[in-house]
Amino acid sequence: MNSKLDRRQFLKLAGIGGVVFASGMGGFAEAAKTGTVGKDFFFVQLSDTHWGFKDEKVNPDWQGTLKKAVAAVNDLESPPAFIVFTGDLSHTTDDPKERRNRLSGFRDIAAGLKAGNIRYMPGEHDASLDNGEAFKEFFGPTRYTFDHEGVHFIALDNVSDPTSSIGDAQLAWLADDLRKLDPETMITVLTHRPLFDLYPQWDWATRDGAKAIELLTPFRNVTVFYGHIHQEHHRMTGNIPHHAARGLMYPLPEPGSVPKKAPIPWDPAHPYKGLGFREPKAIAGKSIYSLQEYPIR
Amino acid sequence: MRSINRLRAVSVLALLILAAGALVPVAWSDEPETIVRVTARKFEYSPNEIRLKRGVPAIIELTSLDRLHGFDCPGLGLRTDIPPGKTTRLRVVPDKSGTFPFHCDVFCGEGHEDMTGTIIVTD
Numbered sequence: 162m163n164s165k166l167d168r169r170q171f172l173k174l175a176g177i178g179g180v181v182f183a184s185g186m187g188g189f190a191e192a193a194k195t196g197t198v199g200k201d202f203f204f205v206q207l208s209d210t211h212w213g214f215k216d217e218k219v220n221p222d223w224q225g226t227l228k229k230a231v232a233a234v235n236d237l238e239s240p241p242a243f244i245v246f247t248g249d250l251s252h253t254t255d256d257p258k259e260r261r262n263r264l265s266g267f268r269d270i271a272a273g274l275k276a277g278n279i280r281y282m283p284g285e286h287d288a289s290l291d292n293g294e295a296f297k298e299f300f301g302p303t304r305y306t307f308d309h310e311g312v313h314f315i316a317l318d319n320v321s322d323p324t325s326s327i328g329d330a331q332l333a334w335l336a337d338d339l340r341k342l343d344p345e346t347m348i349t350v351l352t353h354r355p356l357f358d359l360y361p362q363w364d365w366a367t368r369d370g371a372k373a374i375e376l377l378t379p380f381r382n383v384t385v386f387y388g389h390i391h392q393e394h395h396r397m398t399g400n401i402p403h404h405a406a407r408g409l410m411y412p413l414p415e416p417g418s419v420p421k422k423a424p425i426p427w428d429p430a431h432p433y434k435g436l437g438f439r440e441p442k443a444i445a446g447k448s449i450y451s452l453q454e455y456p457i458r
Numbered sequence: 459m460r461s462i463n464r465l466r467a468v469s470v471l472a473l474l475i476l477a478a479g480a481l482v483p484v485a486w487s488d489e490p491e492t493i494v495r496v497t498a499r500k501f502e503y504s505p506n507e508i509r510l511k512r513g514v515p516a517i518i519e520l521t522s523l524d525r526l527h528g529f530d531c532p533g534l535g536l537r538t539d540i541p542p543g544k545t546t547r548l549r550v551v552p553d554k555s556g557t558f559p560f561h562c563d564v565f566c567g568e569g570h571e572d573m574t575g576t577i578i579v580t581d
């Protein structure tokens with residue numbers, strides 16, 4: 162069996178959509194059973210581009226930073242397997258028309274990325290004021306799954322509900338998806354807000370995130386990548402590592418380090434400081450990622 | 459037989475007392491409760507500074523003038539939704555002194571992130 166096929170393609174070819182894999186079928190099935198990656202690959206995580214944000218003191222290059230990131234990703238030695246944007250593609254506006262302007266402006270720049278596949282996710286700035294309606298018009302569903310080289314990816318939406326809840330319907334959808342998987346399967350969750358209580362004082366939490374973590378806990382090889390906090394951050398909950406990425410418009414202070422959460426002003430001596438993107442690498446036969454962080458220069 | 463009836467009568471009486479108690483907790487408490495009225499609207503609380511005394515029961519009475527907001531004070535373990543057209547009450551007996559920030563945790567618009575305040579508890 163060709164290990165390059167993703168699960169959906171495989172199911173389609175084999176004509177057994179929805180049927181659990183028999184053992185010894187190679188590719189995704191083999192890798193999923195052992196909890197390891199089928200073949201080396203890496204993807205790129207970009208986050209919190211806040212297209213439409215404008216404050217010269219915070220980022221005088223508010224129109225250029227995302228373009229710089231796109232150029233930097235296109236300059237990588239080899240192209241990523243795919244790219245994910247973990248939310249806050251655009252900056253909040255109360256005006257539905259302007260929201261669409263911003264999302265389309267963002268989309269046009271992101272279209273310059275050289276990658277086979279780009280996966281988009283909403284942040285609360287994109288989706289919380291209209292329950293993800295505008296986001297869906299541009300980028301499709303706010304939650305979905307896909308498979309790559311034995312890794313099962315799950316994009317979870319914890320922002321379309323303005324109370325920052327995943328919601329019972331989506332939790333049932335998650336439980337249903339997980340039910341089909343072997344406990345050894347390497348699972349990678351992509352989301353915008355942290356699923357755990359990182360710093361609820363600054364809204365750095367998901368109201369029912371603990372329920373998602375509980376559903377994921379029986380699986381031994383789970384990794385979560387998220388955005389929202391505009392800085393690199395790593396935390397374990399049980400055996401699940403959670404990795405926050407830097408943003409591409411403005412950095413935010415460390416949780417609780419200052420009385421009030423506010424963007425860190427631009428430092429002319431160190432332009433683009435705190436902004437960057439990430440490259441998680443999956444190595445064949447292993448079940449963890451090695452992370453490489455790239456600054457914007 | 460008689461004792462069963464008596465038992466039944468006693469249970470009914472007990473339930474009535476419990477129900478009455480649930481309806482009038484303020485009257486039954488020996489300490490007078492402070493009532494703090496807070497109005498929420500895009501994108502502020504008024505007042506945004508609440509002063510309480512440690513160990514003294516208080517009721518924070520919240521109303522929203524426009525849309526659904528939230529009130530979340532993790533430091534004191536307080537949180538509620540504030541739907542418009544309704545008064546929402548939070549009862550608190552602060553067990554520690556200090557300054558405890560609160561914020562709106564329902565994403566409510568362009569100024570949402572500035573919708574914050576503090577509860578100051580003194581000894």
Ligand SMILES: [Cu+2]
Pocket residue numbers: 500501526527528562563564565566570573
């Ligand atoms: Cu609010």
